[in-house]
Amino acid sequence: MAILSMFVIMLFLFICFAAIIALLCVVLGIGSVGITTFISGIVLTLTGKNSRHSTMLNTIGIILLIFGIITLLVFSSLIYYFIV
Helix, strand or coil: CHHHHHHHHHHHHHHHHHHHHHHHHHHHHHHHHHHHHHHHHHHHHHHCCCHHHHHHHHHHHHHHHHHHHHHHHHHHHHHHHHHC
8 A cells, every 4th residue: 555655646746747847848938939039129120121020029029038937937936835
């Protein structure tokens, strides 16, 4: 019985860690897409090409960065809440 309960606990921890890693990958992906989009907008602005597209890229990049940061803060506060 002890071996079965240990197996269940290890399986639960494995699922939790896999979910944490997957969520971090999503958050880091959102942040990196935001940074790339923002930099693309800046490059378009500096080269003087289609200012409307560069403004859109800058806006989308900033929104994605803010969303990624908020998601990371919420996620870290949830981890802190469950650990402490």
